[in-house]
Amino acid sequence: xxxxxxxxxxxxxxxxxxxxxxxxxxxxxxxxxxxxxxxxxxxxxxx
Numbered sequence: 001x002x003x004x005x006x007x008x009x010x011x012x013x014x015x016x017x018x019x020x021x022x023x024x025x026x027x028x029x030x031x032x033x034x035x036x037x038x039x040x041x042x043x044x045x046x047x
Contacts, residue, residue, distance in 0.1 A: 002022055009037065029045070
């Protein structure tokens with residue numbers, strides 16, 4: 001079963017990306033562009 005997740009910027013805490021993932025998978029962490037910071041920052045999955 002797949003569920004939605006939200007990626008949040010670690011620098012400004014802005015929620016930028018939404019996706020779907022299996023429930024059994026680990027928490028997602030990726031380097032993505034943040035429009036609020038205007039640069040690439042690490043985004044972590046919202047708890």
